[in-house]
Amino acid sequence: EVQVVESGGNFIQPGGSLRLSCAASGFTFSSCALSWVRQAPGKGLEWVSAITGSGVTTYYADSVKGRFTVSRDNSKNTVYLQMNSLRAEDTAVYYCAKDNCDYYYMDVWGRGTTVTVSS
Amino acid sequence: EIVMTQSPVTLSVSPGERATLSCRASQSVNSRLAWYQQKPGQAPRLLIHDASTRATGIPARFSGSGSGTEFTLTISSLQSEDFAVYYCQQYNNWPLTFGGGTKVEIK
Numbered sequence: 361e362v363q364v365v366e367s368g369g370n371f372i373q374p375g376g377s378l379r380l381s382c383a384a385s386g387f388t389f390s391s392c393a394l395s396w397v398r399q400a401p402g403k404g405l406e407w408v409s410a411i412t413g414s415g416v417t418t419y420y421a422d423s424v425k426g427r428f429t430v431s432r433d434n435s436k437n438t439v440y441l442q443m444n445s446l447r448a449e450d451t452a453v454y455y456c457a458k459d460n461c462d463y464y465y466m467d468v469w470g471r472g473t474t475v476t477v478s479s
Numbered sequence: 480e481i482v483m484t485q486s487p488v489t490l491s492v493s494p495g496e497r498a499t500l501s502c503r504a505s506q507s508v509n510s511r512l513a514w515y516q517q518k519p520g521q522a523p524r525l526l527i528h529d530a531s532t533r534a535t536g537i538p539a540r541f542s543g544s545g546s547g548t549e550f551t552l553t554i555s556s557l558q559s560e561d562f563a564v565y566y567c568q569q570y571n572n573w574p575l576t577f578g579g580g581t582k583v584e585i586k
Contacts, residue, residue, distance in 0.1 A: 395575070397523075405515075405523065405566050407575040421574050422480075455522055464570040465513035467534065469522040 362386035362468045364394070366456045369473030372446055380441040380473060382456030390414065390434040393459040395466055396441050398452035398475075408454070410464060411439060424450075446477045481505050481569050485578035491586040498554040500581045502567035507547045511571035514543055514552045517580075518563045526565075527552065557583070 368380040382394060395410040409430040410419045418430050429442040439456060453474050457466035482505040492498045502512065514527040525534040527543035530550060540555040554561055562585055567578040 397577075404564075404580045405517075405568075405577040407568075407577060410575065419573050419575075457523075460528065463511065463528070464575055465511075465525065465528045465568060466515075466523075467525050467528070469524070471522055 362458065364456045364458055364468055364470040366454060366470045366473040369454065369475045371476045371478065373479055374447060374477055376446050376477070377442070377444045378446065378475060380443070380454055380456075380475070382439040382441075382470060384437045384439070384456075384458065387458065388461075389437040392461040393464060394432070394439045395457045395459055395464070396430065396439075397455045397457055397466070397469075398450075399455070399472075400449070400452045403452075406452075409441060410459065413461070443475070446475075448477050451475060451477045480574055481508060481572050481576050483567055483569055483576050483578035485565075485567060485581050487581060488579070489582045489584060491584050492557050493586045494559060495556050496586075498557055498561075498583055500552040500554075500565055500583070502545075502550040502552070502578050504548045504550075504569055508569040508571035510546045511569060512543075512545070512550050513568045513570065514541075515566045515568065516561075516563045517566065523566065554583075 396408040411430045415432045427445045432439040453472040455472045456470045458468040510530040512530045515523040517523040531543045
């Protein structure tokens, strides 16, 4: 079964840092890109970042560029999202999603991990 | 950035009726358009990709159409489990972008 599982969400003060993890299984990990998508309370979906299967190329939404860094360890089948300089508006459920291995639509989603940024 | 606009925001439909949801892109995305369903407290689920291809396990009552800038998701006969929020997403250009969603509610 193809699966992705997020972890690392927490309550954090503005300006702080947090690292999310996404552990994947059930597919050839290094062949597929993964994305992070977030959903603020009561709001819609917002794509945050993506990383190609090799990890060579990364993409970011303007709202997080320069503050968030996506990376992956293909030996551990895990993707990370390092979030720095966190703001209240970063409060959301963060989903990890496996992209289709040819195109960037998300065919398998995790259950999400909650990040709350508040003083 | 390509802006995706979904309409209506809310759609009230009776069980068994047809639902038609629209998604418009601010510039052409060719056929690189996906639809997702999200129920309260759950992660989104892929329904349609490439504008009209149903994902694995998705019932035939869900169909997608369109290309370029205008897309439609049709649910031919709404079942109780179909009441949810639906999002479109373009993957033709970076950054990837989602529409604001259409909530399908029971009439």
